[in-house]
């Protein structure tokens with residue numbers, strides 16, 4: 288571990304997170320993500336670089352727009368911090384390697400689609416496609432998941448879910464595609480573990496919401512953020528969790 292590198296990955300993660308915020312805002316609204324300057328969602332004022340420094344601008348501006356005083360949602364710095372944190376973890380786990388950059392792309396997609404799914408109950412296909420391509424790129428790295436484990440991983444969770452959703456409904460098409468794409472990244476063992484973790488976390492969250500009387504039995508809860516979190520846990524600690532499980 289080299290502290291300069293940790294700092295470098297932290298900054299790269301914060302800046303990436305700042306860009307993910309742009310995607311989170313623009314993609315559901317159909318605004319092109321690559322073109323144009325950043326603007327305040329409340330007043331439309333063009334933002335200068337000083338308004339766009341990850342996390343710091345939020346603190347300096349005291350969570351308010353410099354031009355219209357509208358409140359800035361704490362989600363913006365939260366996405367930046369989470370991305371920065373994940374990038375540091377990636378460096379600590381995989382060093383400076385091709386794997387680090389491929390997983391960084393996967394995690395960036397997972398964070399972005401989580402927030403979009405939470406807001407809009409939809410997972411845009413483009414993220415599943417990018418994640419799937421990243422899975423295939425992982426084949427170029429020696430010592431990773433083999434191609435047949437990936438192929439089984441693509442179908443291990445997605446096909447049973449597809450069958451269940453055919454009979455009962457309630458499972459989003461985007462969730463099925465996300466499991467297929469992440470199965471390519473993780474292979475069949477870890478995608479099964481992801482399914483288990485995501486279900487447990489969603490159940491705990493749902494029960495907690497009902498206990499707090501914020502949700503009823505009919506409240507529709509997006510599953511994408513739980514899948515994304517479970518897949519991230521498996522990227523960082525999946526093999527450790529499997530080893531612990533197998534030791535019993």
Ligand SMILES: [Zn+2]
Pocket residue numbers: 327328329330331332352353354355356357
């Ligand atoms: Zn404003």
